[in-house]
Amino acid sequence: MELSFLIVTKNRPAELSKTLDRLYKIIDISRHEVLVFIDGCSDTELLLKKYNWVNWTISKHSLSASPARAVLYKRAKGAVFIGLDDDAHPIGDRFIDSIKTEFESNRNLGIIAFQEVRGIFKSDAEALLKAKQVESYFTNDFVGCGFAIKKKVYDATNGFPVWIDIYGEEPALALEVLNLGCQILYQPNIKVNHRIDVEKRKLQGRNYFRFEHQLKNSLRYYLVYFPNPIYKIAKLLFHNFKKYAITDIRYFKSFVSVCFKTLFSLPQILKYRKPVKTKTLTLKSKLKLLNYSG
Numbered sequence: 321m322e323l324s325f326l327i328v329t330k331n332r333p334a335e336l337s338k339t340l341d342r343l344y345k346i347i348d349i350s351r352h353e354v355l356v357f358i359d360g361c362s363d364t365e366l367l368l369k370k371y372n373w374v375n376w377t378i379s380k381h382s383l384s385a386s387p388a389r390a391v392l393y394k395r396a397k398g399a400v401f402i403g404l405d406d407d408a409h410p411i412g413d414r415f416i417d418s419i420k421t422e423f424e425s426n427r428n429l430g431i432i433a434f435q436e437v438r439g440i441f442k443s444d445a446e447a448l449l450k451a452k453q454v455e456s457y458f459t460n461d462f463v464g465c466g467f468a469i470k471k472k473v474y475d476a477t478n479g480f481p482v483w484i485d486i487y488g489e490e491p492a493l494a495l496e497v498l499n500l501g502c503q504i505l506y507q508p509n510i511k512v513n514h515r516i517d518v519e520k521r522k523l524q525g526r527n528y529f530r531f532e533h534q535l536k537n538s539l540r541y542y543l544v545y546f547p548n549p550i551y552k553i554a555k556l557l558f559h560n561f562k563k564y565a566i567t568d569i570r571y572f573k574s575f576v577s578v579c580f581k582t583l584f585s586l587p588q589i590l591k592y593r594k595p596v597k598t599k600t601l602t603l604k605s606k607l608k609l610l611n612y613s614g
Contacts, residue, residue, distance in 0.1 A: 430502030
């Protein structure tokens with residue numbers, strides 16, 4: 321297999337169906353494979369017969385995003401893994417050829433971060449009009465809705481962390497890739513349309529679920545990877561307390577809950593502790609930040 325397209329899905333069968341329909345138009349199933357992990361949602365299993373060319377993995381109980389990816393990526397056989405969200409699909413010409421060209425032209429390249437074009441559009445042509453016209457550059461992160469990673473690079477890391485559930489798994493894998501001495505390229509010419517309602521998301525306002533999980537996983541990230549994590553943890557807690565916890569009772573309760581749960585889970589978290597090289601952290605701090613979409 322040349323390429324493996326990998327998707328974890330949960331409770332979005334209609335969106336997954338759209339993504340699979342679009343993938344089928346651009347891939348050669350004799351050379352490439354598509355693997356989908358159904359994360360504890362029985363309604364999505366109704367798609368199995370329709371998409372019999374997909375390699376399905378079914379979990380009756382939800383594992384959450386990162387542990388599900390950890391399982392799925394072990395089953396892929398392609399030389400390059402392409403990660404997509406269930407509501408994201410490639411747009412533009414030469415998607416596959418462009419990925420191959422980037423990896424062939426730079427043997428030290430570990431990950432390609434695609435440009436994420438957010439929004440619901442009538443056509444791919446309309447989505448492309450919303451894409452940012454920027455140059456490529458080396459960065460320190462990627463977004464899970466659209467990226468490519470070499471299999472041999474992924475296999476040399478610990479893969480997607482099972483000690484993170486959702487929100488934060490990409491920075492963990494990115495740091496391990498940098499620690500191998502490999503590079504991460506943001507290539508805006510390779511694009512995916514992430515089909516989310518941008519205006520609706522803005523109107524939703526405060527996201528307590530995201531806050532709690534991002535705080536929890538950021539603490540774990542520092543505990544696992546940083547040689548001396550105390551300063552970063554203190555800074556993280558102070559920032560989140562000042563910006564969120566003292567402004568909203570629900571944020572405050574989540575903040576306190578995360579602190580206590582992290583403390584009690586410390587022995588389990590430290591089993592995964594594997595500090596990266598100091599020079600890796602220095603490199604990470606000097607690399608240009610990823611150009612996230614709005």
